[in-house]
Amino acid sequence: MDQDFSVTGTVDGDHVTVMVSGEVDMATADALFAAATPSAATAATVDLRAVTFFDSAAIHALIRLAEHYRDRFTVLPSSRVLRVLEISGLGGQPWLTRDAGGGAA
Structure with missing residues (x-):
């Protein structure tokens, strides 16, 4: 695995938030x-x-995740x-969020 890569998933109820870097x-x-x-998400x-x-x-x-979680x-x-x-x-995918904090415009 790439030394610059990091991924951390945090589950809160039925929702997982994944932070990725590198x-x-x-x-x-x-x-x-x-x-x-994770199984609970x-x-x-x-x-x-x-x-x-x-x-x-x-x-x-990402495509696999979009299919897995749907909407x-x-x-x-x-x-x-x-x-x-x-x-x-x-x-133009509906799952793609464009916000000022993410650099997306």
Whole structure:
């Protein structure tokens, strides 16, 4: 696993909040998915505002999470993550939150 990568999931009732930092790529995307899918959770927020690199494996992890949680899924992107999602055609997804704190506009 990448030394610059960190993922922490915190469950509160049926909601998991996942904080991610560093590079999310082929070596780390499965850890992101695992942290975001504890058995007790039926809703998730994934905070990617500290992510510095985001590749196709990371995109796939988000798509899997969106399918898993349906309408109870939120992503807070960094500006880099937002750019990758926009280029890949996912910039308009309802689970993608654009707020001033996340660098998304």
